[in-house]
Structure formats: C-alpha cells, structure tokens
Amino acid sequence: MNKKQRRQVLAEVYAERERLLPLRGQASRTTIEMVRSSAGSVREPEMVPYLNLAYLLGVKRGLGEDALMAFALSLANWAVAAVAEVARCTERTVEQVVDVYETAIMAAGAELAEEEKVPLDEKTLREDFLNDEFLEGED
Incomplete structure (x- = not known):
C-alpha cells in the first residue's frame, strides 16, 4: 500500500469512527450483556458461538447495520483489552x-466429529438458551 492509499484508508477509518461514535454507549451495554451471557455458558462451550451469533443477529435485525458495526467494534476493543x-x-x-487460544480453538475444531456438528434449530435456541429480547424484530 502506498502513502496515498494509506491516507485514504485512514481518512475512511476516521470518518466511520466519527459516524459510529454516537452508538458507542449502546454498543458497550450490548457488549457487556453478551459477555455476561456467553461467559456464563462456558460450561457448555458448544453453545457459546450460537449465543454470540444470536446477539449479533439481534443487533443487526433490531437496530441495523450501523449498530452492528458499533457492536463489532466494541467487541473487538474488549477482546484486545482482555487479551492484554x-x-x-x-x-x-x-x-x-x-x-494458546488459537491452538485450543484449532484443537477443539479438529476433535469434533462430523455428526457432532449438527446445527441447533431456532426453536431450541429460543426455548433453552435465549430470552426473546435478542430475537425481537426478527419475525
């Protein structure tokens, strides 16, 4: 990437950050809710990705693409801070x-047999793992 391209990318990043900044408070609250919910499910690690995806879809469907982008930025910031x-x-x-985490994730994926990779249906997620507020606006 040359100097002009780098400046263009930085200008776009700055503009997007400024545009999404008003959504920061809501994104932070959603991040805290998601982390509490998902971290509480680590005894069932196979459920964590489903819970996280449900949060992401809930934000996207209920609040829109900008809120999803702000939420993703908040999650990324939390992940970096937690790892540090x-x-x-x-x-x-x-x-x-x-x-350590990369190795554990790769090992966990390799251990799953194909028959264990059966996806959960929406009814199971609704009944057992999510409260309806995550899925509002989806019907």
Missing part, C-alpha cells in the same frame, strides 16, 4: 496468549 490483561496477569506476551 491476561498477558499482563500471566506474565506472558500478548502473542503467547493469542497462541
């Missing part, structure tokens, strides 16, 4: 912490 904190507390580098 884990690294600090465990006296590891950020790269070492990321490597």
